[in-house]
Amino acid sequence: MNAPAGLPPLPTVADVEDAARRLRGVAVRTPLLESPLLNERLGGRLLVKAEPLQLTGSFKFRGAYNRISRLSPEERQRGVVAFSSGNHAQGTAYAAKICGAPAVIVMPADAPAIKIANTRAYGAEVVLYDRHKEDREAIGNRYARDRGMTLVPPFNDPYIICGQGTVGLELTAQCAERDITPDAVLAPASGGGLISGIALAVKSRLPDCSVYCAEPHGYDDIDQSLKAGRIVSHSANEPTFCDALMAPHPGDITFGVMSQQLAGAVSATDAEIETAMATAFHYLKLVVEPGGAAALASVLNGKVPCANRTVIVVASGGNVDSALYSTIISRTPPV
Amino acid sequence: MNAPAGLPPLPTVADVEDAARRLRGVAVRTPLLESPLLNERLGGRLLVKAEPLQLTGSFKFRGAYNRISRLSPEERQRGVVAFSSGNHAQGTAYAAKICGAPAVIVMPADAPAIKIANTRAYGAEVVLYDRHKEDREAIGNRYARDRGMTLVPPFNDPYIICGQGTVGLELTAQCAERDITPDAVLAPASGGGLISGIALAVKSRLPDCSVYCAEPHGYDDIDQSLKAGRIVSHSANEPTFCDALMAPHPGDITFGVMSQQLAGAVSATDAEIETAMATAFHYLKLVVEPGGAAALASVLNGKVPCANRTVIVVASGGNVDSALYSTIISRTPPV
Numbered sequence: 001m002n003a004p005a006g007l008p009p010l011p012t013v014a015d016v017e018d019a020a021r022r023l024r025g026v027a028v029r030t031p032l033l034e035s036p037l038l039n040e041r042l043g044g045r046l047l048v049k050a051e052p053l054q055l056t057g058s059f060k061f062r063g064a065y066n067r068i069s070r071l072s073p074e075e076r077q078r079g080v081v082a083f084s085s086g087n088h089a090q091g092t093a094y095a096a097k098i099c100g101a102p103a104v105i106v107m108p109a110d111a112p113a114i115k116i117a118n119t120r121a122y123g124a125e126v127v128l129y130d131r132h133k134e135d136r137e138a139i140g141n142r143y144a145r146d147r148g149m150t151l152v153p154p155f156n157d158p159y160i161i162c163g164q165g166t167v168g169l170e171l172t173a174q175c176a177e178r179d180i181t182p183d184a185v186l187a188p189a190s191g192g193g194l195i196s197g198i199a200l201a202v203k204s205r206l207p208d209c210s211v212y213c214a215e216p217h218g219y220d221d222i223d224q225s226l227k228a229g230r231i232v233s234h235s236a237n238e239p240t241f242c243d244a245l246m247a248p249h250p251g252d253i254t255f256g257v258m259s260q261q262l263a264g265a266v267s268a269t270d271a272e273i274e275t276a277m278a279t280a281f282h283y284l285k286l287v288v289e290p291g292g293a294a295a296l297a298s299v300l301n302g303k304v305p306c307a308n309r310t311v312i313v314v315a316s317g318g319n320v321d322s323a324l325y326s327t328i329i330s331r332t333p334p335v
Numbered sequence: 336m337n338a339p340a341g342l343p344p345l346p347t348v349a350d351v352e353d354a355a356r357r358l359r360g361v362a363v364r365t366p367l368l369e370s371p372l373l374n375e376r377l378g379g380r381l382l383v384k385a386e387p388l389q390l391t392g393s394f395k396f397r398g399a400y401n402r403i404s405r406l407s408p409e410e411r412q413r414g415v416v417a418f419s420s421g422n423h424a425q426g427t428a429y430a431a432k433i434c435g436a437p438a439v440i441v442m443p444a445d446a447p448a449i450k451i452a453n454t455r456a457y458g459a460e461v462v463l464y465d466r467h468k469e470d471r472e473a474i475g476n477r478y479a480r481d482r483g484m485t486l487v488p489p490f491n492d493p494y495i496i497c498g499q500g501t502v503g504l505e506l507t508a509q510c511a512e513r514d515i516t517p518d519a520v521l522a523p524a525s526g527g528g529l530i531s532g533i534a535l536a537v538k539s540r541l542p543d544c545s546v547y548c549a550e551p552h553g554y555d556d557i558d559q560s561l562k563a564g565r566i567v568s569h570s571a572n573e574p575t576f577c578d579a580l581m582a583p584h585p586g587d588i589t590f591g592v593m594s595q596q597l598a599g600a601v602s603a604t605d606a607e608i609e610t611a612m613a614t615a616f617h618y619l620k621l622v623v624e625p626g627g628a629a630a631l632a633s634v635l636n637g638k639v640p641c642a643n644r645t646v647i648v649v650a651s652g653g654n655v656d657s658a659l660y661s662t663i664i665s666r667t668p669p670v
Binding site for chain 1: 360363365366368371372374386387390391392428429453456457494513613616617619620621622623654657659660661662664665
């Protein structure tokens, strides 16, 4: 860890490498997919790191396992608590199960049904709350206090960031195996845990590669924060279509890493994200949820150019209800 | 190759290994996926070899490339011709493109729109015919004769079988890497090219593992042929929902291999296949087309037991129109 002036101690690539050792043989080394037809359409080379194929259907398992597997036997026995709209919930629930720790997950009552059902199926106790009237952090903290449970934060934690960062180590290794030199790497961002970890890994291996985060249009708190040089909240107050990307602002650790490592933040509209989901269906046969498609959508819309270049996007999750998914792909043509 | 009494020379595992060398760095080494929740539901371990993630969206690219890449420069210049309802069409079109050979693909006019459009997008000349009035073999043979093109058969060819068999070599290697010993391996079958190649590979590496093919209910010509000890045609005369699995009977080479290597043939109804597609969507985030889901459907319905065992199914393709796919997943719950 290093500690720049005014920032908390920040994780380094060595911490990501340590997380990779811990996750080896536990997490899935997800494939780096591409489509010759899509490449031709874009006039460049686009590769998709397929985290919907990760255990629990999103990258979130990586960070949760890296955190929970480091708990002492006593801490494991008391269990863990997390609050999440869904993917962190499932990742934490399953990581806790593997580690033999009970888990309480605080979820908004209006989270996608598939995410609530799966979190329960992984053996966690789900506590639902009203997003408009209740404070999920207060509920989580109460469980932590009353039952002695360890809080597993969604993003602003070095172990969480470094677990997610194993996505970046894997994709650089997969590029090396196939003689690919990417010009840019993008991943969706909410609190910034995933992209922070990826940036640490990618910039250490490929210093000339530009790393961007992709936010839903209107939820551009990371873009605003990077431009302001301080943590800023977005001003949206409606739930977004990208239910996985609703954090109001980055944390101090993720902001610190992103300030040092990112080339910038881009964004995608709901319509662009629907097209990206249909494109992943058509060309890649991969189910991607709305929030998981923000980086792909940004590249398909030229926010980061792909023509005559090689760009890697992370599809971060695939936990989408069948009703919503079928509505989107039946009405939306791919690019 | 070996030649049992009354059968043509049959390919061996050495021919599959030769195909694997040729396909290395060209075809995708597709992942072997599993879902902890689905395993718990089944009381066993189910792994899915994900060929929808192969180039062109199905395993068919493997065999086509193994065949076309062996043509002489003169043969490549004259080009190739194939007849196919869709996946072999796309696999052949793209393999021909990579090898610099022009391709004519004879397709039924009622094939899924996505398969016709993609075959054209890979640069092939598509010739449509009426499935009820015209003979596709006659059309294909005319192109072969008039333009000196090489016919790329869909399944009854040693190079095609061995290219498809690389699926089997990969899955045995992936099992070895993860200390997995499968009790059974299943793949969908129409003419039997895929399952023949897989059986050669799997039985050479894991002689105690049982290999089965899965046919659509009513299109059980392989089951009938294996039981009769001779090639028998199925009696269905309507197109099946599994448009990829419509060959009327196995070929003499595939029948020869299957007679020696298979433990049997199982089948799945349309309703069971829809449930399998919804299950792959829900638990694996993988888009699977009807014909590609026949093996998964057979296991989910206990035709080959999975409880307290380890079973591998091949999901053979994912080229399904968005309208059909969204209809199926919106109305069909997963297991």
